[in-house]
Amino acid sequence: MFTPLTQVFLPLALSGLVITWIIVPTIRYFLDRKRLRQYPGPLPAAFTDLWMMYKHYTGGRTKSIHELHKKYGKIVRVGPESLSFASLEAVKDIHGHGTAAFKDKFYTSLAGDHRQLLDSIDKEQHAKKRKLFAAAFAQKSVEEKEHNVREDIQELINQWDKLASPQPPADQTVFQPHELIDARRWLNLLMLDLAGDFAFSMKLGFVAQGDDLTTCETIRGEKYLAHPEASINPNLQIISTLGYARSSFFKINRKLFSWHRGWKDGDIITDFITHLVKTRLSADADGKERSDFFHALNYTRDGVPIGMEMGELIQECSLLMVAGSETTTCALQNIFHYLIRNPRCMETLYEEVATAFDDEDEVVPAYDRIKFLPYLRAVIDETLRHRPSLAIALPRVTPPEGMSIAGVWVPGNTTVSTPTWTIHHDPELFEAPFEFRPERWLGESGAHLQTSFVPFSTGARACVGRNMAYMELSLIVATLVHRYHFALSSPDWEPTIYETMVIKSGPMPVKIWRRASAKAS
Numbered sequence: 219m220f221t222p223l224t225q226v227f228l229p230l231a232l233s234g235l236v237i238t239w240i241i242v243p244t245i246r247y248f249l250d251r252k253r254l255r256q257y258p259g260p261l262p263a264a265f266t267d268l269w270m271m272y273k274h275y276t277g278g279r280t281k282s283i284h285e286l287h288k289k290y291g292k293i294v295r296v297g298p299e300s301l302s303f304a305s306l307e308a309v310k311d312i313h314g315h316g317t318a319a320f321k322d323k324f325y326t327s328l329a330g331d332h333r334q335l336l337d338s339i340d341k342e343q344h345a346k347k348r349k350l351f352a353a354a355f356a357q358k359s360v361e362e363k364e365h366n367v368r369e370d371i372q373e374l375i376n377q378w379d380k381l382a383s384p385q386p387p388a389d390q391t392v393f394q395p396h397e398l399i400d401a402r403r404w405l406n407l408l409m410l411d412l413a414g415d416f417a418f419s420m421k422l423g424f425v426a427q428g429d430d431l432t433t434c435e436t437i438r439g440e441k442y443l444a445h446p447e448a449s450i451n452p453n454l455q456i457i458s459t460l461g462y463a464r465s466s467f468f469k470i471n472r473k474l475f476s477w478h479r480g481w482k483d484g485d486i487i488t489d490f491i492t493h494l495v496k497t498r499l500s501a502d503a504d505g506k507e508r509s510d511f512f513h514a515l516n517y518t519r520d521g522v523p524i525g526m527e528m529g530e531l532i533q534e535c536s537l538l539m540v541a542g543s544e545t546t547t548c549a550l551q552n553i554f555h556y557l558i559r560n561p562r563c564m565e566t567l568y569e570e571v572a573t574a575f576d577d578e579d580e581v582v583p584a585y586d587r588i589k590f591l592p593y594l595r596a597v598i599d600e601t602l603r604h605r606p607s608l609a610i611a612l613p614r615v616t617p618p619e620g621m622s623i624a625g626v627w628v629p630g631n632t633t634v635s636t637p638t639w640t641i642h643h644d645p646e647l648f649e650a651p652f653e654f655r656p657e658r659w660l661g662e663s664g665a666h667l668q669t670s671f672v673p674f675s676t677g678a679r680a681c682v683g684r685n686m687a688y689m690e691l692s693l694i695v696a697t698l699v700h701r702y703h704f705a706l707s708s709p710d711w712e713p714t715i716y717e718t719m720v721i722k723s724g725p726m727p728v729k730i731w732r733r734a735s736a737k738a739s
């Protein structure tokens with residue numbers, strides 16, 4: 219039976235939905251004030267952001283946008299007020315130094331109570347923050363952390379040496395669960411350990427304990443145990459999906475989607491970082507100067523305290539832990555997946571890195587000896603080209619007066635983006651783009667290709683952690699390839715892909731066994 223309340227409320231709510239989702243978008247579409255109807259794209263996307271939200275939420279955004287560009291060309295309409303540009307010229311115009319574009323309101327959905335470096339939209343605010351980060355991420359500061367990276371990798375080796383199994387017969391290609399380790403999980407634990415070391419000079423010990431169960435602490439001081447790593451993906455999934463909605467709907471959408479586990483997961487990540495920040499603050503009481511990211515955020519170069527608010531500090535440190543571990547975990551898993559699938563590349567890499575080890579006892583080589591190894595860098599770059607970790611198309615918005623992008627005038631307040639994955643698979647830029655060919659990066663032609671390679675983006679908002687990423691990836695890949703042989707659980711194994719901000723994979727079961735040349739410890 220309908221009560222009088224539902225008799226009134228239900229029709230009102232339904233009319234509201236029809237007006238919001240059907241009538242207003244239809245009028246907007248036909249008025250076409252920005253003249254975006256001239257750009258091809260899926261019809262639903264021209265009416266509603268729900269098309270993009272659905273594609274993103276279900277993990278199909280990158281592939282769908284790629285197919286659209288294949289069908290329609292370099293410019294595609296992917297939302298009522300949103301254009302995707304698949305060209306290098308557009309990358310330069312939208313992201314390059316001096317661009318007139320701003321970060322889109324998409325980033326507001328990612329922001330907590332305080333803006334951090336990545337989600338700061340205001341250019342002045344960003345420039346101020348970036349200065350603080352720049353000191354901690356300069357090549358010299360990064361290389362000062364080499365000993366921490368080496369220690370953490372050594373811990374992984376201690377664990378993997380125990381888990382390594384005997385060499386299988388040459389014709390065995392399928393392995394039983396008891397012979398396998400989840401390489402993705404271990405690499406993720408290692409990247410979190412490294413991020414903790416770099417940010418807080420603290421040993422999280424996740425690799426040592428083989429798990430990320432750790433203390434989380436609310437701002438009020440209530441402590442509990444949780445697994446932060448498993449919380450990252452669901453949190454990124456919901457906050458990035460809602461980023462594609464109209465910004466006026468952000469608050470209401472948060473209520474509508476309050477059932478999603480990603481919100482609770484977001485609290486776990488914040489509480490994990492809050493505990494680290496509080497612990498690191500109390501460590502400061504001993505007056506010893508620690509050279510870590512936390513110090514760079516809190517003190518000027520002359521040691522004067524900056525006085526950053528606790529909330530802001532927690533947000534910046536969260537960014538570092540998440541951005542610094544998720545992207546590199548994806549890259550590492552992909553590197554090993556490609557190398558295992560391409561034994562010739564694995565052996566070429568082994569031959570090269572073997573020259574960088576001082577003697578048979580050395581486990582982790584010195585960074586100085588591997589940082590210019592061409593094939594090692596080529597394997598990393600080819601992986602980041604083929605599967606860029608951060609596949610999100612980095613949405614920007616044009617300034618109110620509009621701007622020119624790749625020779626086209628785009629009206630003001632239009633969302634514009636450049637799909638990295640599609641650009642990296644453009645046959646005009648990369649020959650045989652779907653093949654894994656590290657050799658393409660060697661020599662002069664390889665150096666030339668770098669101009670078409672944008673996994674870290676470009677311009678003032680490009681990745682600040684690039685130097686750190688190369689050092690970590692190079693040391694880890696060289697060490698593991700030098701020490702172990704790898705095999706997938708079966709020849710037809712394929713990763714399960716979870717696409718949110720990053721394109722992360724599920725577990726990667728592999729069998730590892732020691733190389734004969736890596737001396738038994």
Ligand code: HEM
Pocket residue numbers: 335336337348537538541542543545546549602606607608612673674675678679680681682683684686687
């Ligand atoms: C393979 C590894 C990595 C890849 C592919 C990558 C990629 C990117 C990309 C594409 C952006 C631009 C995001 C945007 O425009 O919204 C970015 C920004 C950023 N990355 Fe990375 N990243 C990697 C590793 C790291 C590491 C190791 C750290 C920290 C230790 C880090 C910290 C950051 C930060 C703080 C920003 C924000 C920069 C700003 O807005 O000024 N990244 N990264």
